[in-house]
Amino acid sequence: MASDRDILPDDVKPTNYAISLFDLELGGEFNYQGTVDITLDIKKETKEITLNANDLKIEKAELSTEVGKTQQSMRSTQTLYDHQTQRITLTFDDPIPPSSEAVLSISFSGTMNNIMAGFYRSRYKPVVPAAKSVPRDDEFHYMFSTQFESCDARRALPCFDEPNLKATFDFQIEIPDDQVALSNMPERDVIKGKHKGNKIVSFERTPIMSTYLLAWAVGDFEYVEDFTRRKYNGKSLPVRVYTTKGLVEQGRFALENAHQIVDYFSESHGAMENWGLITYRTTAVLYDELKSDQKYKNRVAYVVSHELAHQWFGNLCTMQWWSELWLNEGFATWVGWYAVDHLYPTWNVWGQFVTESMQTAFQLDSLRTSHPIEVPVRNALEVDQIFDHISYLKGSSVIRMLSGHLTVEVFLKGVSDYLKAHKYGNATTDDLWSALSKASGQDVNAFMDPWIRKIGFPVLTVAEEPGQISVRQSRFLTTGDVKPEEDETTWWIPLGLKTGSKATNLKTGALTVKEDTIRGVDENFYKINTDQTGFYRTNLPPARLAALGEVREKLTIQDKIGLIGDAAALAVSGDGTTAGVLVFVEGFKKEQSYLVWSQIISSLGTIRSIFADDPKATEGLRAFTLQLVTQATDKVGWEFAPEEDYLTGQLRALLISTAGLAGHQGVVSEAQRRFSAYISGEENAIHPSLRSAVFKIAVSEGGRSAYDAVTLDFLNTTSVDGKEIALQALGRVQTEELAADYLRFIFSDRVSVQDVHSGAAALAANAKSRLHLWNYVKTHWTEVREKLGGNMVVLDRFLRLSLSKFASLETEKEIADFFKDKDNKGYDRSLGVLSDTIKGNAKYKERDLELVREWLKAHGYLN
The missing domain is CATH 1.10.390.10 (Neutral Protease Domain 2)
Incomplete structure (x- = not known):
């Protein structure tokens, strides 16, 4: 209910903003000046106007109203800042009468910060000579853009920063003549600026929209353009991808997708709205056909589709x-x-x-x-x-x-x-x-x-009888200890059951009660939740899971993925066993689907991570993984055929990485050979889609020399995805010394705030370095907080990535104790998630460790 929300007073609402930014300090402190004229609908008489502002200095505020035919103007006599709620209250001596056309004019100043929130600066390495006015240091150039969702428009200008306080926006900005300004709408006009060598770019009025959707960008940009094939009001719409100079050709793949997606969505949704400036990270919008890993093609297509949606x-x-x-x-x-x-x-x-x-x-x-x-x-x-x-x-x-x-x-x-x-x-x-x-x-x-x-989701537990099955729904928890009061929800569950020799759909409808019986089920074959369409886990009798493993030809790719994922999750909760998972996936040695292999290796990765502290289990699971993937790895090989499909290429990259890191000597030797040639200057020695696999294997096997070589590649790469790939590979370090070096590196000025996540995630996934990462966070908390805490979204995500892999109650307590006396606002929810996750992992390890050892030994994976 709205009454439960801490929102701005509802007696004043904006209808239009006229924003002007000028005196941009492109260097030094990166300050700027601005004015905003907000047209207001004032519902009742008041002496105060409250709106949002954060990290802004209000220079002055005036209100103009029209009473009858008389124009009145009054100046705010007091500005009260509430830093906790990020609000300012402007007080006027005289009452402000109700008006639908009052104009609040505010002069303010702000900073183009470096925390990816509000109006902020981003650094990049130029690939061609840049415009003279572009700010730069010894290594980087700078561009400027905005990130307002959810509550950071207030960092850039005073505004009514709530999603239902929609308005139209007029925007103008003064910038150097040799740079480009972009905003939500097309340019309206460009005039000479008040400073020599500057221009003022103004844009057409936006549709009615929320403040978090307002956007602009300034930089040394160029673009590629295409047009929608459909006509809108008789015209095709222009679609552009802007980049910093020299990268624009790498925007063509995103462009090719964008105009088709706009037309497709317009057909689906029956309308088209001509607005929008969408900003992306380079790896989410740029793709180099010659140098990029193929997986980034998938990423670009999806992210462009998501943002256009x-x-x-x-x-x-x-x-x-x-x-x-x-x-x-x-x-x-x-x-x-x-x-x-x-x-x-x-x-x-x-x-x-x-x-x-x-x-x-x-x-x-x-x-x-x-x-x-x-x-x-x-x-x-x-x-x-x-x-x-x-x-x-x-x-x-x-x-x-x-x-x-x-x-x-x-x-x-x-x-x-x-x-x-x-x-x-x-x-x-x-x-x-x-x-x-x-x-x-x-x-x-x-x-x-x-x-x-309602919180959570159900697990459907299946019991078999001749010609029928009974199904019972209950809430699923990783810890496996659901209390009666936590299991009161009855979900609507579409059963999606197929059965019989031809795997035909049985019209069963949905389960709408806690427990029911389904008749007409062929006990030779049945599968619940066809194509994993329903958002629930299925707990099958162990014999049924094994039987489904024998008839994989009747299962779709989604079916296989769902069965593997369910079995692995049920092992964690104690409703199944790790041995059951290993037996099931052992039958997939000849699997040809990248997506199925991806789930197998992900589930095995979780198991190996949980038991990583035990040397015997670690060695046995490594041997199991190696034997599981060897046949498929040897078959897929290293070479990419000219017309090979995308999924085969991704399968090759996944299997080579997995086999090499599990100790496949042939793969390790070939990876080291190619890596040596690559760092000697032979760029084509490694296919772009295998850089990640080869780099990881090289760092894991090669010690200091490989670490230094990949670090150098990070610093000098011209590939769009090069930095991300190098950071992930460097996380495979095997010694305490290299882990310490890498931690110092990712928190240095050489690594941007947004790239820290890649390094942290890689270190956390590596059992040999995750404890070093936690120790670094503890001993350098002030430094970590200073680098990442300007934007709490960044810090929150860092903590989730860094600390979620532990399986020790001692470590969980250590983390809880460390944070208990700190101001955890902005990531307190994540601390709860981390505690829950680690406790669940620890409980699973304690319950299954001995059983895993026994199974690995009995099946020849341990001496």
């Missing part, structure tokens, strides 16, 4: 409040993959979705410290911590489940009606359910409400 889900129709963030992000995630599947049907992106997105969502949502998809948010400053796997990935998984039930056609019809009914406005989850109910003739709210507003 926000033109509808977010821009045109915005959630009413941050508690309904999933209406933006869950939809954009599902629709993004929907578009990529349309453009690249051979990629099998729904298989990718099941092995990546769903499994990741399951992992977080199986903790007590998870949260519902729609989570109460009292203050907007709390929302950053729910930009997480629940809002994005569980949200999109539930949408996929619902669209599969209603059919995609009916689902999109309801969504289109929802968008039209709330265009240029704000909407709630109930508004969406109403539109879908009307389109489908079903009571969508009744069966979807628990999925959105």
